Amino acid sequence: MTSIIILSDTHIVAEGALAYGHSDTAAALMSAITTINTRLPELGPVEGVLVTGDLTDFGTEEEYRRFATMMQRLALPWWAIPGNHDRRGPMRSVFAGADWLPASGEVNWQRSFGDWELIALDTLREGAHHGELGDEGLAFLDAALSRIGTRPALVATHHPWMASGIAAMDADNLHDGAALMARLEAHPGPVRMISGHVHRTAFAQIGRVPCQIVPAPCHAVHLDRRPGAENCLALEPGALTLISHSSEQGFTSMQVPVGHVPGPWPFGEV
Structure with missing residues (x-):
């Protein structure tokens, strides 16, 4: 079995600032790194950590330097x-x-991991909130799927294609997601799509393709599915996602809470 950890939407801001005035994203990232390093013997073997977009909040060099400095403490690539x-x-x-x-x-x-492939796709359209692969991204996906034949593929994007029911987030989904899904549907091997953007855990099955949205280590997008609801953040507990693959059961995913939790205690204790 081979595994990777998905860390999404870290939203690092300048030192001393809080994202949106409320979220200490730097503290959340450091807590996530500590969680990974501490729990690695229990979770492993893990090949590395994939950050599925929104590393920073404003895309400045200062924010990326701060992100990179913190990630130097990570015990994995x-x-x-x-x-x-x-x-x-x-x-x-x-x-x-x-x-x-x-x-x-x-x-x-x-990137290849054992008997499966990770295909990581850029959905950024600078100046826009929604995602789009465009001709370059779709051509890259076509070539990647052609190269791997029937090998299982985990396809990672920032923007999801599945809907969460949170209207403001769904409006900014992957706008050419239908073209992506048609290609994944036609892939002769097992395939799964994994995305960030919504800061929440969600699952869907689109055709034969399992789709998953992963949580963030910091704030969540508040779950309010009423029509016209204002898009808000909530300081829910953060989490990571452990994705594993085995020849016996394909891809599996498990959520790992960020930070200290009480326990563990043997079930046999009285």
Whole structure:
């Protein structure tokens, strides 16, 4: 069995600031890193950590430097794709030399883990909140799926295609998601789609493709599905997602809470 950890929507801001005036995203990221490092013997073996977008809140070099400095404490390699709060230029400037980061263009990349493939897709359209793969992203996906044949694929994006029922977030989903899903539906091997953006855990089955939205280590998007509800954040407990693959049962996912929790205690204790 091989595993990776998904860390999404860290939204790092300048030192001394709170995201949206309420969320200490730096403290949340440090808590997530500590959780990973502490629990790694229990969770492992883990190949690395994928950050599925919105690494920072404003996409500045200062924020990326702060993010990179904190991630130096992580006991695993990490990789990333951008979200709508990110900016490719500052990302490249600060993360120059990262083996997952293309030298130019969109931040699409692919990596092999044992008997499965991770295909990471850039859905950022700078200046917009919604996601879009566009011709470059779809062409990259076509080539990646062609190369891997029938091997299982985990396809990662920041923006999801599945709807959460939170109207303001669903409006900013992946606008060309139908084209993406048609390609995943046609892939001859097992495939799963995983995304961030909504800061909540959600699952759906679209055709034969299981789709998952992962939570954030910091704030959540408040779950209010009433028509016209204002889009708000809530300081719910943060979480990570452990994705594993085995030949016996394919992809599995488990949520891991961020921070200290009481226990563990043996069930046999009286």
